[in-house]
Amino acid sequence: MPLQWEQVVVDAADPVTLGRWWAAALDWVVVNDDPDEFEIQPSPGRLPGLIFVPVAEPRTVKNRMHLDFRPQDRDAEVDRLRALGATLADVGQGDVSWVVLADPEGNEFCVLSGRPATDD
Structure with a gap:
């Protein structure tokens, strides 16, 4: 089942x-x-x-599980989420293509780069 x-x-x-x-x-x-x-x-x-x-x-430690989101425009979406109250988060990610944010209670989530266009 x-x-x-x-x-x-x-x-x-x-x-x-x-x-x-x-x-x-x-x-x-x-x-x-x-x-x-x-x-x-x-x-x-x-x-x-x-x-x-x-x-x-x-909450006392980094999330053991988090959500990843892939918008059309990563930077615009990060700006929108930050305007709603999300904050930048450092979980040791270093220099990567995604942005780690935290919601108002500190739960981390990632905003990924947009997918490249395809000719489907």
């Missing part, structure tokens, strides 16, 4: 605020605004989604 990827669960000090930030960053919709299980999806019923759940303890 195949598995269906339902969602990624994100621990958050403030699930509603962080969930709304990610909804704006991804241009997704809120499908559950419960502060104990705040959920966003690309559109209602479209999976996978992100669900934000409350945790009391603060």
Whole structure:
């Protein structure tokens, strides 16, 4: 029996605020605004989604898993995300073609370079 990827669960000090930030960053919709299980999806019923759940303890180390995004224009997208409140993050990546950012609660994610055009 195949598995269906339902969602990624994100621990958050403030699930509603962080969930709304990610909804704006991804241009997704809120499908559950419960502060104990705040959920966003690309559109209602479209999976996978992100669900934000409350945790009391603060994050103390680098993420063990993170999300990568590939926009059409990396630099424009980094500027847009920073305007929303993302910050530049240094996780020891050195000189690379992607940009590491952190969301308002410090969760790192990467914005990759755009894909080259193809003649499909």
